[in-house]
Amino acid sequence: MTFAIKNRARSSISIWATGIFCLIFQAGALAAIPIQQWTQPSGAQVYLVESPAIAMVDIQMEFDAGTRRDPAAQAGLAGAMTGMMEKGLQARNGAPALDENALSEAWADLGAQFGAGATSDRMGFSLRSLTEPDLLDKAVALAARELAEPAFPDAVWQRERQRLQASIKESYTRPGSIIGRAYTQAVYGTHPYGYQVTEETLSRIGVDDMRKLHANSVVACRARISMVGAVTRAQADVIATRLLARLPQVPCDSLPPLLEVPEVAPLAQADEKRIPFDSAQAHVLIGQPGYKRADPDYFALTVGNYILGGGGFVSRLTLEVREKRGLTYGVSSYFSPGLHAGAFTVGLQTRPDQAVQAVALVRDVLKEFVANGPTEAELKAAKDNLIGGFALRIDSNRKLLDNISGIAWNRLPLDYLDTWTQQVDKVTVADIKAAFARKLQPDKMVTVVLGSP
Amino acid sequence: MLVNPSGLLHLQCQRPAPHSYSMKHPRQDLLTHPVPFFLSFSRLFRAPATLLALCLGTAAVAQAPAPRPEVEQFTLANGLTVIVKPDHRAPTAVHMLWVRVGSMDEVDGTSGVAHALEHMMFKGTPTVKPGDFSKRVAALGGRDNAFTGRDNTGYHQQIPAGKLEDVMRLEADRFANMQWPDEEFKREIEVVKEERRLRTEDSPRAMLYEQATAMTFMASPYRRPVVGWMSDLDAMTPNDLREFYRRWYVPANAAVVVAGDVTVAQVKKLAEKYYGGIPARPVPVRKPRAEPEQDGMRRLDYKAPASQAYVGMSFKVPKLEPADLVQPASPAAGAQPSPTAAASRDALALAVLSAVLDGYSGARLDRALVQGQGNERVADSAGSSSGLIGRGPQLFILDGVPAEGKTTQQVAEALRRQVALIAREGVSEAELNRVKTQWVASETYKLDSVASQARELGSNWIQGLPLDGSERVIAQLRTVSAAEVQAVAAKYFGDDQMTMATLLPQAVDPNRKPRKPAVAIRH
Numbered sequence: 024m025t026f027a028i029k030n031r032a033r034s035s036i037s038i039w040a041t042g043i044f045c046l047i048f049q050a051g052a053l054a055a056i057p058i059q060q061w062t063q064p065s066g067a068q069v070y071l072v073e074s075p076a077i078a079m080v081d082i083q084m085e086f087d088a089g090t091r092r093d094p095a096a097q098a099g100l101a102g103a104m105t106g107m108m109e110k111g112l113q114a115r116n117g118a119p120a121l122d123e124n125a126l127s128e129a130w131a132d133l134g135a136q137f138g139a140g141a142t143s144d145r146m147g148f149s150l151r152s153l154t155e156p157d158l159l160d161k162a163v164a165l166a167a168r169e170l171a172e173p174a175f176p177d178a179v180w181q182r183e184r185q186r187l188q189a190s191i192k193e194s195y196t197r198p199g200s201i202i203g204r205a206y207t208q209a210v211y212g213t214h215p216y217g218y219q220v221t222e223e224t225l226s227r228i229g230v231d232d233m234r235k236l237h238a239n240s241v242v243a244c245r246a247r248i249s250m251v252g253a254v255t256r257a258q259a260d261v262i263a264t265r266l267l268a269r270l271p272q273v274p275c276d277s278l279p280p281l282l283e284v285p286e287v288a289p290l291a292q293a294d295e296k297r298i299p300f301d302s303a304q305a306h307v308l309i310g311q312p313g314y315k316r317a318d319p320d321y322f323a324l325t326v327g328n329y330i331l332g333g334g335g336f337v338s339r340l341t342l343e344v345r346e347k348r349g350l351t352y353g354v355s356s357y358f359s360p361g362l363h364a365g366a367f368t369v370g371l372q373t374r375p376d377q378a379v380q381a382v383a384l385v386r387d388v389l390k391e392f393v394a395n396g397p398t399e400a401e402l403k404a405a406k407d408n409l410i411g412g413f414a415l416r417i418d419s420n421r422k423l424l425d426n427i428s429g430i431a432w433n434r435l436p437l438d439y440l441d442t443w444t445q446q447v448d449k450v451t452v453a454d455i456k457a458a459f460a461r462k463l464q465p466d467k468m469v470t471v472v473l474g475s476p
Numbered sequence: 477m478l479v480n481p482s483g484l485l486h487l488q489c490q491r492p493a494p495h496s497y498s499m500k501h502p503r504q505d506l507l508t509h510p511v512p513f514f515l516s517f518s519r520l521f522r523a524p525a526t527l528l529a530l531c532l533g534t535a536a537v538a539q540a541p542a543p544r545p546e547v548e549q550f551t552l553a554n555g556l557t558v559i560v561k562p563d564h565r566a567p568t569a570v571h572m573l574w575v576r577v578g579s580m581d582e583v584d585g586t587s588g589v590a591h592a593l594e595h596m597m598f599k600g601t602p603t604v605k606p607g608d609f610s611k612r613v614a615a616l617g618g619r620d621n622a623f624t625g626r627d628n629t630g631y632h633q634q635i636p637a638g639k640l641e642d643v644m645r646l647e648a649d650r651f652a653n654m655q656w657p658d659e660e661f662k663r664e665i666e667v668v669k670e671e672r673r674l675r676t677e678d679s680p681r682a683m684l685y686e687q688a689t690a691m692t693f694m695a696s697p698y699r700r701p702v703v704g705w706m707s708d709l710d711a712m713t714p715n716d717l718r719e720f721y722r723r724w725y726v727p728a729n730a731a732v733v734v735a736g737d738v739t740v741a742q743v744k745k746l747a748e749k750y751y752g753g754i755p756a757r758p759v760p761v762r763k764p765r766a767e768p769e770q771d772g773m774r775r776l777d778y779k780a781p782a783s784q785a786y787v788g789m790s791f792k793v794p795k796l797e798p799a800d801l802v803q804p805a806s807p808a809a810g811a812q813p814s815p816t817a818a819a820s821r822d823a824l825a826l827a828v829l830s831a832v833l834d835g836y837s838g839a840r841l842d843r844a845l846v847q848g849q850g851n852e853r854v855a856d857s858a859g860s861s862s863g864l865i866g867r868g869p870q871l872f873i874l875d876g877v878p879a880e881g882k883t884t885q886q887v888a889e890a891l892r893r894q895v896a897l898i899a900r901e902g903v904s905e906a907e908l909n910r911v912k913t914q915w916v917a918s919e920t921y922k923l924d925s926v927a928s929q930a931r932e933l934g935s936n937w938i939q940g941l942p943l944d945g946s947e948r949v950i951a952q953l954r955t956v957s958a959a960e961v962q963a964v965a966a967k968y969f970g971d972d973q974m975t976m977a978t979l980l981p982q983a984v985d986p987n988r989k990p991r992k993p994a995v996a997i998r999h
Contacts, residue, residue, distance in 0.1 A: 074565075076565050077920065077923045077924060078920060079920055079921060079924070109837075123838060123847075124838035124843060124847075126838075127836060127837040127838040128836075128838065128910065131836040131910050131913070131914060132909075132910055132913065134913055134914070134916075134917040151921070153917065153920060182846075182847065182848075182853065185856075185879065185880065186846075186856045186857075186879075189783075189784060189856050189877075189879070189880055190784075190856070192783045192784075193782060193783045193784045195783065195984075196781050196782050196783050196981075196984045198678055301781070301984075302678045303673040303677035303678050304670065304673045304674060304677075304678055334614065335610070335614070335619070336598070336607070336610035336611075336614070336620075337610055337611050337614045342607075345667055346607055346663075347663075348663070349662075349663035349664065349665075349666035349667050349670075350666075350670070351667070351670050352667055352668075352670040352671040352674050353674075372670065372673070372674050373670060374669075374670065374673065404611070404614065404615055407614070407615045407616075407617065408614040408615065408617055408618075409617075410617065411615075411616060411617020411618075411636055411639075412616075412617030412618060412619065412635075412636065413617070414566055414567050414568045414617075414636055415568050415617070415618075415619065415634050415635075415636070417566070418565070418566035418567075418568040418926065419565075419566070419924045419925050419926070420924050421924055421925070
């Protein structure tokens with residue numbers, strides 16, 4: 024990128040030289056965000072946004088092997104497995120073995136970074152590299168090896184397990200962790216979203232389990248690859264092919280189908296847990312199972328929650344609990360929609376002697392909001408912020424990548440970002456009221472209070 | 477942890493970072509590092525690269541130089557500095573106001589006043605009602621927040637570029653005309669105390685850090701916590717804030733930074749219009765409050781409910797003087813060398829030392845202490861950091877968490893053995909190149925975030941660095957030799973300038989009754 028190119032691009036037709044963004048927002052109206060999407064012969068889906076302004080690329084590769092697929096007795100398996108993928112490579116196909124330090128040095132020397140991890144739904148791998156051809160070439164080659172040929176050395180796992188177990192033990196002394204576990208369990212019951220990683224579940228995980236999980240889940244035909252950066256479609260296709268090239272190339276229909284994961288059960292009745300704890304603040308979590316990402320109420324709930332407790336300083340909860348009464352530093356509400364109904368949660372911390380008051384206040388605000396919805400003025404303020412500030416959600420490669428991989432993961436239409444502000448604009452007070460009434464039952468929520476007298 | 481499986485256009489609800497910097501509100505995590513960006517390098521690299529968070533600041537190589545950013549700086553007639561960094565990739569902009577005042581400019585008895593003032597800056601002016609500042613920014617489609625550190629206080633808004641004028645008007649107004657009734661303060665100071673409880677009092681390591689800092693420094697104002705001691709918060713008055721504001725919020729003590737889809741001419745015009753009319757006033761004289769030399773080791777034990785112990789050793793080290801960056805440490809023949817040139821050079825070498833110890837995963841400390849290569853492993857984590865630059869005195873910190881069955885003493889000894897090993901045998905060229913490569917690369921990756929570029933420019937201004945300060949620092953770091961690294965490893969790690977702080981874990985009694993507030997509560 025040079026500034027000469029940028030300047031020319033802003034005033035002429037060679038707009039691509041400045042990156043995608045000027046194109047998107049030219050002439051006041053939102054033009055399309057050009058997401059290119061194709062399926063490779065392996066079955067892998069590729070999503071690309073070309074963003075040539077900076078000589079770098081960000082890539083995300085995701086598989087349906089998040090922690091929701093962990094066996095209950097081995098909760099933490101997906102996280103442990105992805106963590107161990109960074110701990111060394113086997114010798115294979117003419118490439119030498121690399122131990123954990125040789126591997127991390129190789130990444131450092133390339134100026135690239137590879138990451139692996141698992142969330143509730145997704146198992147994913149990320150690569151950030153400069154696009155200088157020689158470097159990118161080597162980074163893609165190393166990523167392909169790391170994806171396909173992890174060594175899973177047992178001695179390293181024994182050590183990493185000790186460290187994980189020690190940090191779990193430490194978390195049992197921290198108020199935020201203790202209440203988080205209790206709340207998760209109360210909201211999700213036996214659903215995998217509620218599985219707790221413990222010293223015991225880790226002790227049941229061995230490197231053979233990791234090898235099995237790796238072989239079954241990191242499969243080319245099921246990969247969803249998202250890319251944002253200074254690469255063309257042709258380059259992106261070659262990169263995606265090379266990233267997956269060392270994995271077994273088998274069609275998905277020859278593989279055993281993925282097992283169905285059950286849905287989160289709604290709560291039958293309200294539940295209140297009190298956890299005694301000696302801390303400077305009481306912690307409060309109130310909530311219930313929320314909704315799935317595919318739910319048609321998504322936009323009404325997103326806009327509604329901005330008003331209720333998602334919108335920072337201007338939300339109802341912040342106004343009532345913090346601004347009017349000074350009871351807390353932070354109070355918020357959020358939904359966590361995923362492949363299953365992730366939790367709706369309100370959280371705050373307050374001086375122990377104020378906890379009872381704060382809980383009653385939050386319940387009142389919730390009840391009122393679910394019963395009556397927002398005011399027209401609140402809805403207008405929410406739309407002003409969400410629609411007016413849409414560009415802030417996609418103004419870097421990294422933010423864009425998060426959005427693109429979300430589209431890929433949730434199989435959303437390619438014009439999802441182009442229609443996002445229209446979808447927000449369509450939401451009415453009645454929509455929000457109806458959607459909240461469908462999703463939230465204030466009289467059946469879980470309340471967990473830690474450290475209140 | 478709470479499950480949050482969706483990653484898509486999801487309204488963020490982040491919890492506050494566990495320690496150190498104080499923001500007005502915990503939810504937006506965008507700008508939480510009011511320190512020069514390079515200070516956070518070694519910590520940054522230690523964080524494992526996670527799936528949905530690609531870490532900024534990784535490596536690259538010399539053959540891919542970052543483009544030179546086009547930045548402009550000018551000063552208004554009243555002394556206010558304005559810095560503009562156009563970046564037209566997206567139709568958004570960041571507007572920041574940096575004030576060169578932080579907790580280090582406070583005096584005993586009113587610790588925390590800089591931060592409390594930052595909270596109250598959201599409570600109005602004659603033309604903007606309490607709470608309306610953020611409401612108006614939200615209505616513009618923007619996000620706003622603020623932060624306070626030892627060296628500075630900052631306010632920022634991210635907005636669609638077309639709304640720049642609106643936020644400049646709002647920010648200039650509160651910089652010049654802050655005004656609120658005492659009632660607003662009485663409520664907000666309770667929020668600040670909740671912030672202190674959350675970030676400090678319920679975090680054993682934050683408490684240890686607070687107390688160790690108070691012991692490490694005696695005369696330097698760095699000894700006080702940014703958020704303030706609780707009894708000072710209890711005793712704080714509205715007029716403490718108003719006086720601090722009148723004293724320090726003067727144009728010549730502040731810089732406006734604008735980055736994003738803007739032009740220099742446009743920002744210049746708006747800055748003149750909204751900030752230009754604020755009357756000039758002198759910046760108060762700052763007293764040096766120099767830290768006396770430490771001649772003997774200091775030790776602190778802190779007991780708290782925890783299962784893991786922790787030990788941190790801080791060593792007093794020289795810092796990089798901005799003047800030595802502008803006038804390089806090895807001046808041309810005939811020029812007078814700066815009196816701080818040698819110390820500045822050592823500070824740079826110490827930054828390289830820290831990176832060699834802990835600058836990438838599998839670096840020396842991790843290998844020796846956590847993996848236990850060639851020996852028994854003693855730690856579950858181990859790290860180092862070097863202060864390099866700041867308005868106050870700087871520290872080199874080595875720290876670690878013992879592995880099960882090991883002691884903090886074993887960890888402390890092992891940490892110092894690694895430094896001693898470098899003092900004896902030096903470092904390899906491969907290690908040196910590796911850490912330098914990372915610094916060079918970060919210059920390209922950082923271009924992806926306009927907000928972090930604005931933060932870096934503001935932070936460099938606070939420290940008195942030139943506009944290209946970051947590039948100059950990296951250029952200087954690249955000239956550090958293996959011999960210089962070896963020399964500083966031998967020079968600064970004795971007992972006499974060390975403070976050793978140890979967290980002694982105590983069993984948690986689940987049935988103990990929650991504590992009463994330690995001090996009388998004001999209503």
